[in-house]
Amino acid sequence: MTAQHAPAIQVHGLEKSYKELRVLRGVDFDVARGSVFALLGSNGAGKTTAVKILSTLLRADAGTARVNGFDVAAQAADVRESISLTGQFAAVDEILTGRENLVLIARLRHLEDPGRIADDLLERFSLTEAGARKVSTYSGGMRRRLDIAMSLIGDPPVIFLDEPTTGLDPRARIEVWQAVRELAARGTTVLLTTQYLDEAEQLADRIAILHRGRIIVNGTLAELRRLLPPAEVEYVEKQPTLEDVFLTLVGDGDGENGHDRNLGTDAKEPR
Template identity: 45%
Template sequence: MIIQAHGLRKTFTTRSRKGVQTVEAVRGVGLDVEKGEIFGVLGPNGAGKTTTIRMLATLITPDAGTAVIAGHDLLKEPAAVRRHLGYVSQAGGVEDTASARAQIMMAARIHGVADPGRATAEALDRFGLTELADRPGRTLSGGQKRRVAIALGLVHGPPLLFLDEPTTGLDPQNRANLWDRIRQLRESGTSVLLSTHYLDEADALCDRLMIVDHGRVVAEGTPADLKREVSGDVITLRTDQPGRAAETVKALARETRVDDDLLRVYVDDGEHTLPGLLRALEEQGVSLTSIALDRSTLDDVFLAKTGRTLRDAGAAA
């Protein structure tokens, strides 16, 4: 294991016109990350993802809990922990005035890299930045800046990289490009701890993930296992009688969930269940305006664990 964390907690106290408020951002989070895997922390905004990563990166101190990272105790050996990881925040940290080359070179020197020039050239090449190396940060696109930010986090060759919401604000093409870069990190042996609120990102990239909500872990496993745990397929019906429809099909389903005019029916085998389900609804005079058959998604997992969808909780998919 490259990360073993147990019982992490963090509470923040804020003062405003409304008085003193206490917010439990992280409530007993634990996670184990294997060497050479991409591990995701999925959840809505405000779920505690960033706070968890900042604690593990030694940027803030946990109120409780323990962690061993790359063989070093988080609380007793923070300097050693920092030497073994790279950290890329949501903001990225790319300066507007300095060139990519200058910024990466400075990071290499700060980390005490033996040959900063060679390490910088390798980082630029690795992330397809050589032709952009001498342009100031303000002239780079959002996707290019994210690649520079990751190069800054990896120039000293750490075995572990923390990526906090790495693709927020990127267009689909740049997101896909960055996904490929992250997969290449895993192939080269780098472990990646990635936080995201994008369902497709967690599903596409993560070997394993945990879903967090209100500072707690509500589910953990591979994306496939988590979806299989909920159900094999989900039939989504749109009707003006969702309650009556749910009562009609409950004998055919593992579970049903009503969300306004939508009824989600969770079944083991959607293709074989669907004809009987439609016959039952027709016999009861329940009319439908649309119907869809899909594999369960991570949003269905979040819904099953929390009672609401990830989108409803304040995260875009």
């Protein structure tokens, strides 16, 4: 198999323990190039530990892992040049503007024309109008989008997103989802860890469920659905989802398309 057709990430028999606690117990999975792979599991399942090993921040006790063709233990420097890691909390400088954050990272990576790189990423992540504002004024979703934009400087072929929507409100989560879809559309390989079922369902080409340190199932959403008995066909009147209601009421977020609603009562001006 040629390098360009080999999986972007290959994990075989990965094990990791912290004293008596076995966190990973022989984890195996591959991630195809240009795909979104969701590692789904509850808190403590071992998702972050796996990402730390793959991003060379932690050494495995046993097993092998390759990222972009490089062994994470023997070729750590090559792996780090091939990846970007976005952790559970946005790593942005709130004192700087959004554009200044991007320019700073581009300069640290010794890239030519950091201003152009910053402007292109601001446009790509719909942050151009906010680019001159300090990050301290950004919403949670905007900070997260900026964080992801910063991680793409240098065009890494593989990006790790470790629970990227933790603590975000519904609108901010949807903004991050749109950013992840944009990454996949441009051919970036994304390994996404999450504990949210709907997030994996919305974004992933393949989903692996990590439970008590082991992969218990790995497949497409359609394949995972086939693990359950076929659903009985019944006529059910489709009701709007909570997401439908939320987006209809909130609109575009600036108050122009939204509506003030007081559930169960008529809205009245205070006396």
